[in-house]
Amino acid sequence: MVDVMLVAVAGALGKGANSPTSLLMMATLAEPVHFSWVEMALLVACVVASGGMFFWRFGPILRNILDSKKDVDFSLRPVGRRVWEFVWEVLCQAKVIKERPLPGLAHAFVFWGFLAFALVSLNHFATGLRLGFLSPDGYVGRFYFVFAGVWALLVAVSIAGLFVRRFFVRPVWLGKKVSYESGFIAFLIFTLMVTYLAAFFVSDDGVVVKMLWWTHTLALLVFLPLIPHTKHLHLVLSPLTVFLKRDGFAKIPPLHGDEDFGLSAGKDITQLISLQAYSCVECGRCTEHCPASTTGKVLNPKEIILGMRGYLNELGPQSEVGLLAESRPESAFGTTLSMEAAFECTTCGSCEYQCPVGIQHLPIIIGLRRGATNTGAWEDTYGTKLFLALEKNGNALGLSAMERDKFVTKQGFPIFDGTQEYCLWLGCMGGYDPKGREIIADFARVMDYLGTTFGVLKKEKCTGDPARRLGNDLVFQNLAEFGLKALETAKVQKIVAICPHCVRTISNDWREFGIAPEIEHHSEFMARHKDRLPKQGAAVGAAGETIVYHDPCYLGRYRDVYEAPREIVTMAGTLVEAPRSHEKSFCCGAGGGLAFLGEETGERVSHVRAAELAGTGAQVVGTACPFCNTMFRDALSEMETRPQLLDIAQLTARALPEKQAAGNGVSTTGN
Amino acid sequence: MKILVAVKQVPERDAQIRVAGDGKWIDEGDLSYTINEPDAYALEEALQLKEKNGGEVVVMCAGPDRVLSTLREALAKGADRAIHIEADDLGERDTLGVAQILADAVKEEAPDLILTGLQSDDLGLGQTGVVLAALLGIPHATIIMQVEKTEAGLTVKRELEDGWFQQVEMPLPALLTIQSGGNKLRYATLMGIKKAKTKETKTVTAAAAAGSRAITLERVYLPEKQKKTEMLTGTPAEIAAKLVEKLKFEVRVI
């Protein structure tokens, strides 16, 4: 490929070439031969001025980052993973390219071009001080300058393309306001490249070469001080941000000491958060994929990050002023950091997943919620009702625990006593919700069919997921401790659950209060046993149904499980993919405790997603989360013609032999 | 204004109830306890009055050591101090006996206002507050939805039957029993729990010994009619007639 490029460059250079080697010999970069003392003094003055201005602006930012609270639990380990992610995300630009291929590639060319240019630029200034170390006539120098020339061409084309995209195509994600600074910087980069390339066409001793040299120099020196206060700060910070980001997706860090309640004021902002806030490149990928932003809510994850930055700039990292204090129209962050916005997040994790510069939105948004909820500043009728229900009843629905007992008795589920292999975790939906109960009952039939022994806990409370995501650490902690104790008392070794939220909370969040028990989602369990499960429809050559599978956020992005449920779906019919699937799956609207809060403003997230799923024309919507299921149940019911809605456990159970369903669907276990 | 809130710890509402071996009370072995719900509203009213008018909220609870958890929760929600009246023998006392030990403890505090829930979720006698006021010789009002501090004392909104209300003016000190639902309860917060650790909980022993009782609980038993769905069948007219019968004599709404 490089060869092809070189030919192209050669053509452009017009100097003619018969082979790549001769081309390399012929393309020579022109360098000014003589710099007077005056010129040298001028150059030093310009460099000092530019550098000075850079640090004058960058200094306060650095200070804000360093003055922020230490991240107590931060550890560089595992270094290997950090290095790998650095190579993959920064050096290879994998994330940038993967999510937006065309502009991503353009960006990658600019980035790689800059890397290639580092040596050239150093030599450029050195030359001005009569200290040039790369000679255009030497073999190494000659090769390197042409190599950089190729990149210069790519950078010039890419930056021109990005310029056109920003100012003429204007994707909404880049923000409504046109950034003239970005345009100017694009122009500077373009100038840098053009002045470099032009030097291949002129001779060493003319005025032209001097002029090109000086234009190049000034473009670079003007660019430098523009970096700290524009989105181009990411040039400096984002490699660091990617390398240092918190270990784990959507990780909620533990609170420390008696004064830590989450992000309630500036003093609670940690160094990582500061660093991330200053790294934002304002690309808007987070906004583009945000279920709240795209359905007309106030929340815009990008604005949250910029709001944090605005707060730091205005009030600094030691401030006691509340981050979510009531409207402050006079401040830069006053409207973006709002209680309303913070509590509209479904914690679907798309923003964090998409971010190319290593910003971790969830610890920030959930941190803001913690700061508000743990101090009682968040006053919401539905939220309060939920917390009181969790406090009193131990389930998010506020139903009597007796309802679960009744269901367990009716289904004939054995109580876990240590003799069974699995503890079947019912969860709030499986234990109380009519539809969730159907899913549990069907999954129990599947386990029976496989001959897997299981039992349920005598007493089970909510895992604390909604409290955790809404920032109520007290309720969460009480529930987590209750759950851990119940599992320990019953001597549970392995758990299986139908709810990805339960799975996530038990396997990750509970770790803060003890050992994370081994738990898996029923999709993983069934996929492991798929060879022993009956097949239907297309899987046995019959005309089966088409099934569109919806990736639940907490199973996909949070747990990286995409294929297991698809294997189940494929056994039950013909798998259809939704326009947004796998890592890009769009939320059902229930996560982050939002299933229990009041009516949404704007469009309902569940309706948007349900319409998208129904729009595939599939006969069945396959779900793997009881919350997604209940959201879609509501949304689909308003459609004229609607697909059937079934959990993967139900898809599997319907192919089981009839006798398993004997006794009004009451499960009988092997015990 | 110094407000004292008398709260009771009761079995959780959704507790599975089993009658104890002697048939005199329920089996307490497996029970978890919580604050009596109307008392939670009394505490909320006290906290809101304090937020509006300043002063102090003291929360008081009689019972064995397990009631300390309820007191801690009240402190976490914003009460300033707590008093634990140590008494393991509440079951041996009738309303008058319980009100007497409360009255003894209240006298030392001399609060301007005493609030309590209108009744308890367990015994549901609904009189401890009124009896306490009678023993202290202070005026009272019951089933209160709203409280407002005035120059002369208080103006309270009493709930009457059938959607009627009445404003009542009363002097201080006074005792009010608070209706559930008049305010919105607040949830306990991590900050509150941490602050509660630094607040004072005073323990006093029940002054009076359990004496003779005016009324005694002879035995408890599960009611015969458990709630189960009764399906009504017939022609529409027959069903309507059956439903009207139920509305009249079972549900009692017509």
Place this chain on the structure above:
Amino acid sequence: MSGVLVVLEQRGGTWNRMSFEALAAGQQLAAKLGVECSAAVVGQAVQPLVAELAGKKLAKVLAVEHVLLKEYTADGYVLALEQVVKQEAPAYVVFPHTYQVRDFAPALATKFKQVLISDVIAMQDGSAGLVFVRQLLQGKLNADYKQTGEGPCFVSVQAGTFRAEAVEAGTAAAVTVTPALTAEQIRNKPGELFRESAQTVDLSAAPVIVSVGRGIGEQDNISIVEELATALGAELAASRPICDNGWLPMARQVGSSGQTVSPKLYLAVGISGAIQHLVGMKGSKAVIAINKDENAPIFEVSDYGVVGDLFEIVPALTKAVLAAKGA
């Protein structure tokens, strides 16, 4: 000390309808004990009410009259009835378990070092003698209470436990009692009675709710449910799909994203009972469900269920309710 004294409740010359249930209870208690039953009416100028009682089977009717008793105050009632009870020395004093009785009767009992046995649902002869049955733990448990004190036994009876129609007719002699009361003894100053303006829909306070769900089919059909609500004097509510469609205002939505209600009666018409709905109404004292699907989850929480066509059953029920109320 003997006899049963029933304290009836009136306000502004109008009976509280529970008064006669208490009277029936008093008469039955007296018959059980083989003693006489008397009645007392407290207020100012209660003669017309007393005259009404002359036709009941009572030893005597006391008109407890004083200008300071015109309006109810706990102090006034406690002081007046203390004198009456001392003078009449009944073995049992029976009240209807009204809000007013809850306000003063415990204090009255305290005057006699007694405890009111409140909210009684039955009187039974047990092995330990006469016991009064009360409900504990929100009706999950029944308890037998017995009076062990020396003084009069104070009892209030739950609404609907005794039938007002069961009051026995007879004759009664009226006696007027004027208790000694002074204005300083009455510390509370009662204001006028009022009702909340009904501009906002507060379903949480409604004693009866008729709620409509998706089974109603279309907006025009809602009127038949509305008629039933009117007949029952109930608030009209709905499940989320109805409000989503704009068939009823959002303010009438019951459920997790709407209001939480706990009426005496929740009548669910064409509501299947999704969990989001159930959490909003599970606190209802009684639930009646009408639905065509016998497997609808709403029946799980219902006291009475009707499987059938709501378009036939609801109009029939409206008619029957109106007939019953007219009677």
